[in-house]
Amino acid sequence: METNRLSPTIQAALNAQMTNEAHNAQIYLAYASWASEKGYDGIANFLFRHANEERNHMQKFLEYILKRGGKVTITAIPAPGPDPVSMNDCFEKVFASEVENTTKIYDIVNTSMAEKDWATFNFMQWFVKEQTEEETLALDLLDKIKVAGGANAKDDALFVLNTELGKTPDDATLAQDVTVEKP
């Protein structure tokens, strides 16, 4: 009796995305280590915390595949690219990798819709929202570095940014989540 509720295409896409999330965690780990080596511990902590979020996303995909009776395939995680050359470059790379990940999430949404796999479509909505949040957070980082001088940011401006990011919550508040009580 067939108990796998995922089509081969969806199962392959979910497994690939599980690895993509692990890859994103490696990217954040690499950038966090780079920032820490440069002495920016506040920024490093922010990026380390984010690496954990990406690992949680990986786990979410893994658990969903199992829950639907599918087969989890653990593969090698591609290495992150080269270290950033500046804080500006670091934040630009963070934004670019979040946008790239959003495209991959949307591809799975499109496939689940085409296959009328409404369970997967519904599961993916959490990630659609999460990616909006993460892009907002990454855009916010880019705005902050722009104010600090962008590619020409001086040490003192980066020091202020480092202190500020060390205290920042991980999650950005989405406009749709804002209420009068919770602005």
Ligand code: OFO
């Ligand atoms: Fe997994 O959320 Fe970022 O990429």
